Amino acid sequence: MSVFKVSSSKTRNLIYCSLFAGLITVGAFIRIPLPFIPITLQFLFTNLAGLLLGPILGATAVSVYIIIGLIGLPVFTVGGGLGSVLQPTFGYIIGFACGAWVGGHVAHRKESPSNKRLFMAGISNLAVLYLFGTVWYYFLAKYYLGTPKGIWTLFVFCVAVFIPGNLLSCILSVPIAKRLLPLIKVNK
Amino acid sequence: MSFISHIAIGQYIPAESYIHRLDPRCKILITIILMIEIFMFKTFYSMLLWGIFLPIIIHYSRVPILAVLRSVKPIVIFIIFTSFIHLFGTTGRVLFAIGPLSVTAEGCVHAVTMSLRLIYLVLYAGILTLTTSPSKLSDGIESLMTPFKTIGFPAHEVAMMITIALRFIPTLFEETNRIIKSQMSRGANFNTGGLMERAKAYIPVLIPMFALVFMRADTLATAMESRCYRGGVGRTRMHPLTWSIRENIAMLFFLLLSVFVYFVDRKFV
Numbered sequence: 001m002s003v004f005k006v007s008s009s010k011t012r013n014l015i016y017c018s019l020f021a022g023l024i025t026v027g028a029f030i031r032i033p034l035p036f037i038p039i040t041l042q043f044l045f046t047n048l049a050g051l052l053l054g055p056i057l058g059a060t061a062v063s064v065y066i067i068i069g070l071i072g073l074p075v076f077t078v079g080g081g082l083g084s085v086l087q088p089t090f091g092y093i094i095g096f097a098c099g100a101w102v103g104g105h106v107a108h109r110k111e112s113p114s115n116k117r118l119f120m121a122g123i124s125n126l127a128v129l130y131l132f133g134t135v136w137y138y139f140l141a142k143y144y145l146g147t148p149k150g151i152w153t154l155f156v157f158c159v160a161v162f163i164p165g166n167l168l169s170c171i172l173s174v175p176i177a178k179r180l181l182p183l184i185k186v187n188k
Numbered sequence: 189m190s191f192i193s194h195i196a197i198g199q200y201i202p203a204e205s206y207i208h209r210l211d212p213r214c215k216i217l218i219t220i221i222l223m224i225e226i227f228m229f230k231t232f233y234s235m236l237l238w239g240i241f242l243p244i245i246i247h248y249s250r251v252p253i254l255a256v257l258r259s260v261k262p263i264v265i266f267i268i269f270t271s272f273i274h275l276f277g278t279t280g281r282v283l284f285a286i287g288p289l290s291v292t293a294e295g296c297v298h299a300v301t302m303s304l305r306l307i308y309l310v311l312y313a314g315i316l317t318l319t320t321s322p323s324k325l326s327d328g329i330e331s332l333m334t335p336f337k338t339i340g341f342p343a344h345e346v347a348m349m350i351t352i353a354l355r356f357i358p359t360l361f362e363e364t365n366r367i368i369k370s371q372m373s374r375g376a377n378f379n380t381g382g383l384m385e386r387a388k389a390y391i392p393v394l395i396p397m398f399a400l401v402f403m404r405a406d407t408l409a410t411a412m413e414s415r416c417y418r419g420g421v422g423r424t425r426m427h428p429l430t431w432s433i434r435e436n437i438a439m440l441f442f443l444l445l446s447v448f449v450y451f452v453d454r455k456f457v
Contacts, residue, residue: 011417012409014345018352019401022360025353030364032378032386041390048398064349071216071325072317073354074259082223082313086306087266168387175391180398 013057016184020049020061021068024096025075039165040077043129044173046096047103047122051113051177052184055104062097069093086144091136092129099125099132107177118177122170129166134158200321206434207249207319212328214435218442219316225446226308232297234453235304241445242311251318259314260307267303274299326350330420331429344420352408360401367396 027045046065050058069075069084076084076093084090103125107113113121137158142148149157202208207215226238246256260267280294317325330347337343371392372378378389 010419011412012405014349015352015405015408015412016402018349019356019360019405021349021353022356023397023401025357026360026364029361032390041394044394052398060349064346064353067329067346068350068353071329071350072313073322075357082219082309086309087263164383168383172387172390172394176394176398179395180402183399183402 016053017057017061017064020045020053020058021064024049024062024065025068028075028077039168041169042077043096043126043166044169046100047125047169047173048177048180050100050103050125051107051118051121051173052180053104054108055101058104059097059101062100066093066097086140088137088140089133091140092133094136095129095132099128102128112181113177115174115178118174119170122173126166126170130159130162201251201255201318202321203250203319205248205250205319207245207315209434210319210438211429211431211435212320212324213331213429213431214438215316215320216325216328216332218438219312221442221446222312223309225449226305226312229449229453230301231453231456232301233456234449235301235308237449237452238308239304242308245315249315249319251315255318256311256314259310259318263306263310267306270306271299271303274302322354323351326354327425327429344423348420356404360397363400364393364397367393367400 024042024045027041030041032039032041046058046062049061052058053061065075070082072082076087077089084093103121106121106124107118110117134154138149138154229235243253246253275291275295276289278292278295278298280292282290282292283296284291320328326347329350330343333341333343333346368378376389376392378386380386381389
């Protein structure tokens with residue numbers, strides 16, 4: 001019977017991705033009011049997407065979030081629309097998807113990942129995120145804004161200022177992923 | 189206090205207009221081509237021309253002009269920043285100087301052109317989302333991406349995920365607010381303590397949030413499958429998209445406009 005051709009897990013995976021895309025949107029708007037730099041939960045949620053859903057579904061969830069933003073809904077912290085490609089921070093948004101993929105790979109190498117593995121998955125996600133963010137900003141500054149930046153300036157503005165908040169997100173995602181991994185029924 | 193600032197998800201403004209009635213595929217195509225053109229045409233005059241057409245389109249879309257202009261708000265700071273860089277960083281005929289910084293005529297033109305370009309990108313994309321409902325948008329995207337199915341791109345699934353996500357974003361916002369409030373009423377404290385304590389305070393918010401999402405996903409999957417959802421194959425629509433003479437006229441008009449702007453751009457380059 002063709003009605004049963006699609007397994008239940010396929011529909012459920014599709015819904016997981018959509019709801020995670022929704023969660024990432026919500027995360028972008030929850031601000032933890034820290035002194036000096038308030039951080040959003042955006043990275044925490046994209047990281048959790050990778051850790052909980054695995055590389056492929058995690059990256060899909062983030063990509064859906066990106067598509068929603070690109071078609072013009074204001075889901076990014078700086079708005080939305082195709083024009084956001086020209087934002088200096090758009091590299092991080094692409095980095096979220098690739099980072100979730102890398103993080104998911106690291107975490108899901110083992111059946112039940114240890115705390116250390118989950119933390120390292122977060123760190124590798126972060127490394128990918130910074131790589132994309134910095135490279136994007138470099139090319140945007142050089143070819144679009146016409147004001148190339150030095151490597152030190154790039155490091156300070158694209159990496160250093162974000163490290164405390166993101167590191168905190170990495171630490172925070174370990175107990176959350178540990179608690180939630182047994183609950184999720186993803187069929188990969 | 190609220191941790192979640194209000195966002196206008198689905199800024200769609202329903203109205204009866206020519207632009208609203210246009211097939212979403214037509215609008216998406218025009219917007220994408222337009223974005224590329226705004227990028228490629230570099231002169232000040234082509235920017236001026238796009239500026240002339242903008243109020244005409246807004247007028248015909250019957251969307252309040254303020255609603256369209258509001259989409260520029262998030263990038264105002266970015267525009268000011270880049271304008272300053274261009275204003276002071278371009279070499280050419282010096283108009284006046286403030287200390288070591290000098291403003292050149294070329295810098296002024298450059299700054300205005302670049303700012304206009306950014307503003308147009310946002311505004312034209314804004315018109316698309318203001319005049320097209322999210323469900324129509326995802327229908328349009330699905331239909332436009334169908335050719336890529338041959339190389340294995342899951343067009344239907346992507347459109348379905350967009351639709352579900354859009355449907356649930358407001359619900360998720362509401363639920364998050366509710367969880368934050370209920371944990372606060374149980375004595376959760378988000379505002380004091382060191383960095384670590386504040387971050388830890390969010391764990392009792394995040395775990396129920398994700399647990400709720402998992403539950404919801406299960407329920408929704410069951411609901412969809414008990415209604416015989418089985419992917420995109422053989423699925424029909426309640427409101428099929430139609431490409432009629434109206435869309436042809438819009439496309440033709442847009443292409444003529446593009447050619448016109450192209451020649452103006454070449455002439456002054």
